[in-house]
Amino acid sequence: MNTKPEIHVKDNITLVTIVDIPSDICVFSKVFDQIAEYGISIDMISVSPPQGDLISISFTIDDDDLGRLLEFTADLHNKHNDVKPIVSSGNSKIIIDDPAMETTPGVAANIFRAAASVNSDVRIITTSETQISILVTEASFDSTYGAIQKALG
Numbered sequence: 001m002n003t004k005p006e007i008h009v010k011d012n013i014t015l016v017t018i019v020d021i022p023s024d025i026c027v028f029s030k031v032f033d034q035i036a037e038y039g040i041s042i043d044m045i046s047v048s049p050p051q052g053d054l055i056s057i058s059f060t061i062d063d064d065d066l067g068r069l070l071e072f073t074a075d076l077h078n079k080h081n082d083v084k085p086i087v088s089s090g091n092s093k094i095i096i097d098d099p100a101m102e103t104t105p106g107v108a109a110n111i112f113r114a115a116a117s118v119n120s121d122v123r124i125i126t127t128s129e130t131q132i133s134i135l136v137t138e139a140s141f142d143s144t145y146g147a148i149q150k151a152l153g
Helices: 025-037 063-079 107-117 138-152
Strands: 006-022 045-047 054-062 084-097 122-127 131-137
Touching: 006 025, 006 063, 006 138, 025 063, 045 122, 054 063, 063 084, 084 138, 107 131, 107 138, 131 138
Parallel strands: none
Antiparallel strands: 006 054, 006 084, 045 054, 084 131, 122 131
16 A cells, blocks of 8 residues: 655636525535536535534636636626625645545644745645645745645655
8 A cells, every 4th residue: 555645736726715605505506506507627625614604615626617617606696696706716736645644643734834834825725534635826836835745755
């Protein structure tokens, strides 16, 4: 079994945050169904803790899908004036895949410390048992990637 961490990169990523939507899985389902109908593939997904009965959902897409996403967000805003989409393109995703994460304390702390050491502009983080994905601005990419590479040795 390979236990050495692997780092992968994906450029040209757009972060989308939909603010103040009802905290209801049925609403999530409808939003993501509509995005799929526009032919947009979604990657990282993060949901904020509820603030009353509202939440924010953040997710990433390829920059190539930005035009279709803007059609979706305009349609969503026309149907629900109170829903506020925020869009930020030109980001890069750094993916750290490390099987040891599942049983080794401090792996995430090491990666976050590396990003902090270069004052990285982190936009979103998602994790699984063996993977951490960090979305950073294009301006922060080189220094963040280098710091993480160094930290993982």
